[in-house]
Amino acid sequence: MAGPAGQAHTIDVVKLPTDRPHPLARFLLSFWAPTARSMAGWAIAAVVVNAGITVTGAAVRVTGSGLGCPTWPKCTPDSFVPVPHPEVSPINMAVEFGNRLLTFLVLAVGFACVVAAWRLVPRRRSVLLLALLQPVGIVAQALWGGLVVRTMLNPFTVGMHFLLSTGLIAASWMLYRRASEGDGPARDLVHRDLRRLGHVLVAAVFALIVAGVVVTGTGPHSGDVLASRFDLDIEDMARLHADLVYLVVGLTFALLLALRVSDAPRPARRAALALLVIELAQGVIGYTQYFLAVPAFLVGLHVLGSTLVWIATLRTVTSLRARGAPPAEARPSPAEMAATA
Structure with a gap:
């Protein structure tokens, strides 16, 4: 006797041989066959x-490891990797080399x-240009890091090193936004x-970061006892920094209310609220470190906070406009690939 008729398999229940369930395959396809x-x-x-x-660059500075590798591109005059050096602590050398x-x-x-941007189908010029900024900016940042070492942690070169990282974060965030949206007009x-108002807020936050860099280059935690400092009054710089904090928080509150x-x-609205919360937390850290004579741990935490404020600011401003959905993929589906095999 014939048994009950089985249900025909559909594409939804049949795993095609073109599927790639393996994590390594998915990882490789994420940039070689990107969506x-x-x-x-x-x-x-x-x-x-x-x-x-x-x-981690801030951690190098607050631990006094800025010259843990006293040369560049080598760690020591005769080695690219850390080796015992009579004038450098092994811990400081490990911290600096780890950051490298x-x-x-x-x-x-x-x-x-x-x-991923090159292999994206259809290829998008705006996404590719923003992606190219990544390796170019990172190489420039690494070369500037060599200048930081060769100038014995001059506060100007150290500050520019931080600001270059700020620019790379902004480029990365804009790459994320462009990849997540279409190519139409904003x-x-x-x-x-x-x-x-959002654009003014971005400018104010960047000014706040620059002021923080100047405060850092004037105060303690230079990265090494041999490092020079800006010849400025630390109290005046701290007050200027605090004034800019009030301006940024006020602009953020005004934007959120509006x-x-x-x-x-x-x-x-959620992005603006998150930004305000991060700014208030950052303000608490800043005032605490000021009244506790700038302990190293809180300085590192403050740098983390400033980085989060910058990212949250970019998120807030880019949430105020849209370009629609990204273009539909022209890559054939697994079913089409199986049918033509």
């Missing part, structure tokens, strides 16, 4: 690693962004005056 989603994922990875190396090694991770993510999601009153899209 808009995986391209955005690599951009977010670039944001994370650039922010991470910024924070992180550059290769950041560079690898940058190259992955370029490959469409305002809020009143144009609120967009302008977004709520105008019934702006929820993502924009």
Whole structure:
């Protein structure tokens, strides 16, 4: 007797041989056969690693390891890797060399962004140009790091090193936004005056970061006892920095209030609220470190906070406009690939 008729398999229940369930295969395909989603994922990875190396760079400074590797590109005059040196602590050498090694991770993510942008179908010029900024900026940052060492941690070169990282974070975030949206003209999601307020906020936050760099170059935690300092009054610089904090918090509160009153899209309101919370937490850290005579741990935490404020500011401003969905992929589906095999 014939048994019950079996249900015909459909494409939804049959795993095609073209599927790649293995994690390594998915990882490789994320940049070799990218989608808009995986391209955005690599951009977010670039944001994370650039922010991470910024924070670890601060750790190098507050631990006094700025000249842990006293030469560049070598760690010591006769070796690219740490070796015992009579004038350098092994711990300081390990901290500085570890930060140098992180550059290769950041560079690898940058190259992955370029490959993904180049292989994206359809290829998008704006995404590719932003992706190319990653390895170019990282190489420039590494070369500038060599200048930092060769100038014995001059506060100007150290400060520019931090600001270059700030620029790379901004480029990474814009790469993420462009990969997540279409190529049409930007469409305002809020009143144009609120967009302008957002641009003013970005400028104010950047000015705040520059002021923080000057304060750092004037105060303690230079990275090494041999490092020079800006010939400025630390109290005056700290007051200027605090004044800019008040300005940034005021602008953020005004933007958040205006977004709520105008019934702006929820993502924009949530981004502005998150920014305000991060700024207030950063302010608490800043005042605490000031009254506790600037302990090293809180300085590192403050650098982390400033990096998060910068990212949250970029997120807030870019949430005020949209360009639609990214272009549909022209890559054939697994079913089409199987049918033509």
